[in-house]
Amino acid sequence: MSDLSMVLEATGALVGAGGLGFAKVRAPRVYWSLVGLPVAWGRFTVTYRSTMDVCGLTVQPSRLRAFLTRNVARREVLPVPPKIRRVRGTSTGMRVTLRLPAGLEPADLMAASERLRHAWGVHSVTIAETKPGYVQLRMTGYDVLRRVRMPRTARPEGLAVPVALREDGSAFVRDYRKVPMALTLGANNSGKSVYQRNLIKGLAELPVALVGIDCKRGVEQSAYAPRLSALVTTPDEAAALLDVLVGEMGERFDLLSAHGVSDMWDLPERLRPVPVVVLVDEVAELFLISSKKDEERRERIVTALIRLAQMARAVGIYLEVCGQRFGSELGRGATMLRAQLTGRVVHRVNDKQTAEMGLADIAPDAVMAAGLIPAERPGTAVAADSSGGWAKIRTPHTSRAEAATVCRRFAHLVPDLPALAPFRPLVPADAPVAGPSLVKPLPVTD
Structure with missing residues (x-):
């Protein structure tokens, strides 16, 4: 025994x-x-x-x-x-x-x-x-970024979206009231698009107007058309849309002046305009020109972006700019625009200079961490802001189909903004599901 x-x-x-x-x-x-x-x-x-x-x-x-x-x-x-x-x-x-x-x-x-x-x-x-x-x-106690599981916490109030997991196990929240303008950089297959999908997925559930600028002929953002208030797919259309947004910003400033306040959120709720989030998929496409005749269009775009980045926070217009690289080689105005983008998220990059473009001016200690992100961990990034603090984050994988499904589910939240109506994307009707034919066949007779 x-x-x-x-x-x-x-x-x-x-x-x-x-x-x-x-x-x-x-x-x-x-x-x-x-x-x-x-x-x-x-x-x-x-x-x-x-x-x-x-x-x-x-x-x-x-x-x-x-x-x-x-x-x-x-x-x-x-x-x-x-x-x-x-x-x-x-x-x-x-x-x-x-x-x-x-x-x-x-x-x-x-x-x-x-x-x-x-x-x-x-x-x-x-x-x-x-x-x-x-x-x-x-x-x-362990590597929480190896297998991302977002914490089960209450959704933050206001204009805030949890989009990633921090290295300390807490949620990385994109709060537009605290950080109104942001820049996201990353090489191909670094997870930059997945970060944007999580952002759109969270914003789709909030009462905001989403404006898409995707100069890759809409291959990234066209799937989110049911929830977008505006979508442009060429630099010429982007120039026209940005001019309209600058005009909308002027009208909102007139509203603030008439009521003696300096911030949109100080207005009574019945008078408060709907917040607008502008999502730029590839910012370099707005700066690059192929001929001399495109110079005027480029100047319009750059001027409008800088004006929005400098002043639009007070009237509830926010910029979310993405790109692979964003340096002075893009031309005049690029550095000035980058300086206005407070939040920085840098995924894996191909060279140290790109990491320095995104992080060196606000969190120099984070540059080395961004250069050590391995290629086999897509979605990993370094997030920093003007306070000098930074953290390593990783975005949970979200497919394009998942984000598109959420956009269709909350399509009824698209606000009525007459100024953006000409740029509203055409949403195709759902194709009918194949089923049995209701027509009774007739026998063939001689």
């Missing part, structure tokens, strides 16, 4: 080890919750003070504290690390809230994030400032 129990115990141990190994590969959230989180939590608790000390994240205590420690507690005066306020485990990692002592700033912890990652044996450590004097260490 003892031999049988020994065999059963050994078999159970092997099955348990095999199950944990399977969970580590196929269900990393389960493995992290059962094994990774307790181990990481214990390692963090035991080694916190020594780790902060060797990483240079401690400061000398105040004179009063040093005096009390030396003369009352009769202990050696040691450097003080940030005080732990809260430790919370999640399905992807840990969240640790720290109170910074005088002499430390969030940038000090950001500079040491790679050393902290190795010290505590986690996949990544990112630092986020929650309020003055407090930071949050967001530790990720």
Whole structure:
């Protein structure tokens, strides 16, 4: 009987080890919750003070504290690390809230994030400032970007769309109220189109007007025609549409002036115009010219884009510009327009210069990270904004058919904008489904 129990115990141990190994590969959230989180939590608790000390994240205590420690507690005066306020485990990692002592700033912890990652044996450590004097260490236990699963959180309010997953396990939200203009760069097959599909899929459910500029004869955006208020497929049509948008912007400014406000969102809801999101699929096609006679059209387009990027935020017109490369070689006005695009998302690029075009002026530290994105991980990108912060993100795969289905489902949300009516795309009627013929056949007689 003892031999049988020994065999059963050994078999159970092997099955348990095999199950944990399977969970580590196929269900990393389960493995992290059962094994990774307790181990990481214990390692963090035991080694916190020594780790902060060797990483240079401690400061000398105040004179009063040093005096009390030396003369009352009769202990050696040691450097003080940030005080732990809260430790919370999640399905992807840990969240640790720290109170910074005088002499430390969030940038000090950001500079040491790679050393902290190795010290505590986690996949990544990112630092986020929650309020003055407090930071949050967001530790990720495993590579959440290997298999993207968006968190089940409530949809953000306002004009915001969750489009990707951050490296720390939270959702990357494209909020047009906070970041009104944005630029997305990426090489072929880098996931730039999938990012735009997720964006359109989310925007289709909101009460906004979507305007598409796709100078590749509409091959990307024509599938979303049921939800688009306007769609142009050639540079000549784009020039005419942008002129109309500039005129619409002027009329909205007149409305703001008449009611004594400086922002569209300060108007009463019954008077507030519908927000407009302009989606430019390949911005280089609007800049490039093939002959001298196209120069005037190019100047119209560039001038209109710059005017919209500079002023349209206040009247609810937002730009979402995509391209493979966007530098000064496109011609006059390209650099000026890029400077107005606050949000930056850079996918895998073919050269370092392209990454610098998108990130060097707002987040120089992110340029190297953008250059290390592997080709076998399409959809991975570096997202940054004018605050200097950046994060690695990955977009969940969304097919063109899925995005088109959502656009058809919410086609009734297309707002009535008379100025854009001439550019409204023609939506073909659904083809009838093949079925049995209702005509009764007649026999052939001589």
